[in-house]
Amino acid sequence: MEATTKTTWNIDPTHSEIQFKIKHLVISTVTGHFRQFEGTVETEGDDFATAAIRFSADTASVDTNQAQRDEHLRSAEFFDAEKFPKLTFESTSIEKTGDDVYTITGDLTIKDITKSVVLKAEYGGSMTDFYGNYKSGFEVSGKINRKEFGLTWHAVTEAGGIVAGDEVKLALNVQIARPA
Template identity: 50%
Template sequence: MATTKWAVDPTHSEIGFKVKHMMFTNVSGSFGKFTAEAETDGDNFDNAKFAFSGDINSITTGNADRDGHLLSADFFDAEHHPKLTFESTAFTKKNEGDYTLTGNLTLHGETRPVTLEAEFGGIAKDPWGNTKAGFTITGKINRKDWGLTWNAALETGGVLVSEEVKLAIELQFVKQ
């Protein structure tokens, strides 16, 4: 069967994350500049291969001071580590529409395996004749696994920034 290439449609995709702040509220952020691609056998996404690259300098949380801190050596150290990348090692069907996506995430100069949940939304043609495929990807990582260890203690106990980062990713691909 012929290999099919899929490119992300960035205008209909988003790479988001949430981190607990002060142990009781979530701060949301996203990456504004990224690329993603998939490779499938025909239009069948079973065992598909995925690759992703995000520009660390495009991070936004809606607060310029916080964004600046995230780009600094305390967190992402964007000057020395300007990209985060993901390369899949497996895309396994659990049941109709639900998959497990495993792969290697490189962030802050460290590469570690991650396992994410993927919901396949389906394939459809848009009004201009383009074949599109949609995915919702979720998961959790511990930022300390990638050397992102900055924190501050709270006088009430606990810490300012959670170690757990929740990922919320929406990807729409265009068949090439």
Template identity: 50%
Template sequence: MSTTKWSIDPTHSEIGFKVKHMMFTNVSGSFQKFDASIETEDDNFENAKIEFSGDVDSITTGNADRDTHLLSPDFFDAEKFPKLTFSATSFNKQNEGEYELKGELTLHGVTKPVKLEVEFGGLAKDPWGNVKTGMSITGKINRKDWDLNWNSALEAGGVLVGEEVKLHIELQFVKQ
């Protein structure tokens, strides 16, 4: 078996998240600068080696004031912790087209294990002859597990920012 390398196609990939605001609506955001790679045995993705990194200062939520606050020491402290990284520890097939991805997420100087669900889109050739693959990845993390603790109590009870962060990731890779 030979090792196959896959590089991210950033123009067809998104790293998104949602978090509750005031306990009843979601605020969406994304990271605009990121990189990812996969190494597989031939075209078999089971137990693939998957690496990801993102630039924290590329976060956007559509609101400049909120984005500035997220980059501050209250949240990500982007000056001190400029990258978030993920390194897979396992990528196992659950059902046809469904995988479980486990790995180590490092964020805000803290590394913790995470488990994500993957919908694997298969392989296809684009009009230029490149072999591509796509994945839709979802999961949830608790931001406090990575020491992202800032919050504000609401007068009516509850808090301004929810603890649970929902991840919605679309990745497309091209075979090297």
């Protein structure tokens, strides 16, 4: 029986984005990004159902397009970026659940709290770019409860409205490159 070759793909940060969405005042949604991140996907050959995924984002790179809010998110009340400079994800299982659809289960660590999360990944296809690099694209989505990860800051308006919701929607558009 022939051994399958392990392939390590690297996230292409130039063609990827790591985004989250959270309700503000329960009436609108604030979108944020992590600007600095890295990750690898190790597969047997090109079979993504065999993948082992490792990902990290620099918590100080959080960007919601509003400087004062970003500083608050970097503070000890949220990410505590000085003490916990990275959030990480490591897959524990991947299951192909449909044509080009995968369910990814893994351990997400924010601050010093690790919880199992389930993400949905939709394979967008593969192609060789202008420079001869073979790339694959995925749209990944999921939800977490921020309070389960120690992001417990809470405030209520004078009228009794909640300032920040507990549910955080994750939306990642990731392009990975296989070495030539």
